[in-house]
Amino acid sequence: MCNVCGCGAGEIRIENEPLVPGDHAPAYKWAPVGGRGAGRAQAHRHADGSGHSHAHADAGGAAVFHPGERADGSLDYGHGPAGAHAPEISQARLVAIERDILDKNDGYAGRNRDWLGRRGILALNLVSSPGSGKTSLLVRTIEALQARAEVVPVTVVEGDQQTSFDAERIRATGAPALQINTGKGCHLDALMVGRALERLDPPAGSVLLIENVGNLVCPAAFDLGEAAKVVVLSVTEGEDKPLKYPDMFAAARLMLVNKIDLLPYLSFDLARAIEFARRINPRLEVIQVSASSGAGLDEWLGWIDAQRLAARDAQP
């Protein structure tokens, strides 16, 4: 294990190829844009012979402890808080750091967002519990966008702990898809998506759909550089889910209520589910859809079009 960053025998795989342990620096040399302090690259090698570099930002602001220098040139270690220096008695002091714990992820997310913005690509991060029907909805969405007279190119990043089943389902539509297996991980992070962008190289003006790991908790915290998080809640789940898992509904801009064709067979209270979600996030937009019957699909595609045009218009 790397003593610098703690990276070690990782289980993250992109298209079944391991993300090289400790191989943290993307080929395009993205340094995190932490905003505090200039990035400074530092390369180091691991005992196993692999090497990589980290971008290091100065936390800045805090003075470094220096022993006092006396007139005769000798060094005084006795001016610290303890008033004396002995190997057992440390000169404890506080250093201000003031850095967000997610600085690094947010830095990479910012780079992804710039990269996508320059190409006018709309990126959506689809999040939900496992089994909400995200992949079926994506397949249906891609088919509809490809059936248009003016085809909208779509690229997909699939996140799952294991298997490439979902990427295979997407590729069957003809859309390029890249599978990221997070191993034991519970979410995609911005660096994984940055890697995927390099590999997929989605065309300018296209739509990038990121299907996050099925998990209603952790992906809420990780910005991937997307334009919006879209949370999918299916009516076969409980209507109280927004209250039970509030972070995800707070982070999302749009909620897709999926499988509405099943409503006649269920006791799911749709109005209550929407009310609960808006308690968490008063600005949340809601569209009701069914990936199997196609209900609500036009409204969802209209929403994508509006975002897509906004991304294209914002392109420098």
Add this chain to the structure above:
Amino acid sequence: MHEMSLAEGIREIVEEAGRSQGFRRVRAVVLEIGQLASVEPDALRFCFDAVMKDGIAEGAVLRIDVMPGSGRCMDCGATVGINALYDPCPRCGGYRVQATGGTGMRVRELEIE
């Protein structure tokens, strides 16, 4: 277990500060965690020791200061204290409270030797 990823983020921040400011031992790490942030302090404590192992903050004390949550009520316009994202406005009882404070999580300071 995204608390593990967050603990790794803390480790990177601590190690970077050690390299750039020239200290090799951290005795305490002080975090500020917003009450509305998507992190559970107990879960973070649970991973912290394991993640800091073999680094400059191995064995360090973790202190977590919980920052109170606040939001702006879109119904009555007041800025109010809330304990959870689903709390109603304590002034008007409405649920249209947009979280504005206590949503962050950061490393505030380190006690070093």
